[in-house]
Amino acid sequence: MKQQKYYTFFQYQIRLLVWLSLIPGLVYIFFGYLFGVFYSALIWYAAMVFIALYGIHLDRQFIQKKMDQNELSRWYRQAVLFMYLLFGAWMAAFLLYSTETEHHLHYIAIFTQLGASVVASTLLVSDRKMFVPILVILMAPLIIYFGLIGTWYGYVLSLFAVIFLGVLLYASNNTYKLLETSYYNAQHDVLTGLHNRRYFIDYMESMIERLGTTKKRAYILLIDLDHFKNINDSLGHDVGDLVLKEVAQRIDRFCQFSHMVARLGGDEFVVVSKEFDHRVSMIDEIKTYAEDLLCKLKEPYILDNHHLYISASIGVSKIDETKVDGQSFLKEADIAMYEAKSLGRDGIILFNRALANRVERKLLIEQSLHLALREKNIEIYYQPQMDKDQKLVGCEVLSRWEDAELGVICPNEFIPTAENTGMIIELGEYVLEESLKTFRAWLDQGCKIEQFSINISVRQLF
Template structure:
């Protein structure tokens, strides 16, 4: 039971033993002075003080989280000798006083020995290597003393002392078994029998400290089963549990000896490998064992006559002494594992410096983004939209973030982070309110547009309060005429949501006159059936297709197909990302309706858009 709780328990007993020796020891010193045995009692007490100083140094020198396994083992050995020393000292005072019959000190000596034995059986029950020899060290001299009394009552007391020794051993052993059982339940997973997260983090922290001392390397493998939830949902949790047990058996088959395997929870497992002197050898071993595990885990499982195949995604982190925090390495492996998920699952990815920099940048953006709105760092730029005659007939509002620390942050960076963290709801509301207010101001200033586009995140769109927020903003800023100019741009990922609910939301907003455009058309879940079902008014041809018109015949055919399909469905068509006259000529030839891109203008701040509009007018 050599885990963190075990060491902390022993650590807490040190001052208890010091107090139980130093304070009662003064009483024995006083009794020795009264009864003519002061000199040996004084020497004994000096030994107690010396042992206490030793114990105090052990107590002060204990730091579980900072100690390596070797240092911890050394501390444990010294602590064991400390406890033995104290009980030997109590046996010594017993031998010193038990012969003092004339002063009746032998009664005190007998009580001391029995009391010390009880203390040993109760306070040291967590460690068999301590309580068993200690009880014998204390009780054997007492048994011998009773036996050599030579009277009948002495033999009776000998029998009682032997019985008490057995009782103390039995009680300590029972307490030890209960502690071991409780410790096993606290550090092991009930379903698989593997170590759990708590134990693994403690083990990993010890490994970190050892690697820091030795300068060696090890590896961490974080394994996540792909689509395991589908098994539970379709076949039930009983089958899922037995599948997990089969997975564990295969992991234990392939994992080299000396590695620690643990279940973090659900369908996530983690492995800590052996130590390596060379980092490159460690990386090769990590990738080799990962590939072996993936191949073994993909083999068919048979559970209750169900034949199942399941793959795994493995993230690898190389352990070294560069960090003393075990959680940081688990996080690295977790990040690498999600990189595998993002690339299609069923693979291995090793955490590297480039990924570390990307994660740090991501975290910094996420941290500062929380204060962006409060600090008025988010602004809107507007990119003009043109008809076939080159007149400005609309604008798309685009969020921009300029931070004092980060500078200008691309929407491609901060919008996905806002979606992941949920900040997109607050940010989206700000964009809507600013956009609505700008549209009204433009009309009041004589800037008349046929349409005004605002991008809507799917997380924002599916938020329970989205429709109410839009209706409230419409009441505050717009009238019926301006509502009919509004176009909400949504992406094709909308079809991955509850399509019936999405259509219901769209229809409610269309009652206010708001129109809808499918943004980045052709890059996601494009489907004629979805185009038919969704109440769309417009589609936007993605800039990647427009940008490749000069290069790839396949992309030209794709654009022609989209244009023909949209015209058949009577949808307006916007081509975004128009940058050359050749692209514009091609789109005009195939009857595209609206154009936006750097060929005309980049996105502009409100004041510059005003001036640009008036100059074109």
């Protein structure tokens, strides 16, 4: 699948070739006027103008219309036709002037044909299927022309023209291979051969820009393997790499070129769907497609004499025209994927606004908890414990937190956040210190209780 930047590069070549044809073409009209072939030159230049206008049309179409992959392919085929017409016109100019030996116009025709060949080998080097036939078309008349001179130097010039053609083909082909290799390495993951994160970001940028115009829709599947670290730690990274390769092959075969597949890094993969005209048809596909893909990934892996069973957590984000960049959709899919992991893994979660609000609140709690501990905004409450005769025998220490922005935050919200971020140690020490101060003060006041309960985290014991 050719990327948007490839077509953009080719569009620039069209623009350049239009001016490289129209301006030098005026010189042919001038010489035609001076040496009696004006009308032939004028007809030739008129044809060149029509071809140039076709190229300008393709240039404008590319700029003004945001095309999907199929439309880009059709545009590219039209651009290839433009190239053949353009260089065919220059071959016609050679045939027109090569017979004008009286005023030595054939020398200009020869030089122009050589120049056109060099231009073709340089500007069309990104597509071997194009520069090879065009170079042959341009140089073949010149080789034949020298051979028809019928003298020894004509045969020598014909041989030199063949050698020149070979050099151009050799140089262009080597440059093409280098460009192709560099492009592939820059856009693909070394281990799996899938597209990499860089390609994914570029692909998303062009897709979102296009969807904003076409009003079509698509979706992202973000796939993260469950407990993959255990495989690396227990069986080694070699086996882990084999697993990643097999996972990549399964996803790629399952998608069958209808969806774009990339590896973002580690054990994370992403699938970008084809484009949908209607939201309903997209929603209908998401669930079945993601479930079928998950089933495929959960099939047993037999690698290096190991039988492995792997599940995955999949987050889904819908792509519509309301967002401005691909990273926001990836973030949404990432949120949904981690929600799937928090619910026990081996599942599929579709991103929604309620989920986003919960994640945003968790993040705000995490950020505010640092400040709350530093400024001692966590309040300590003491729940009385009574015996059967309603006599006070002890108390349980409870922590409560009320934030100016977030309001009342229950312990079942901020305690897990403290556990996950490591702040539970600091929180536990704060609760111990404050509650023991209170306990000491009670003892000094003669208040005797039999038990004093403080809940602490397991992490504080180790």
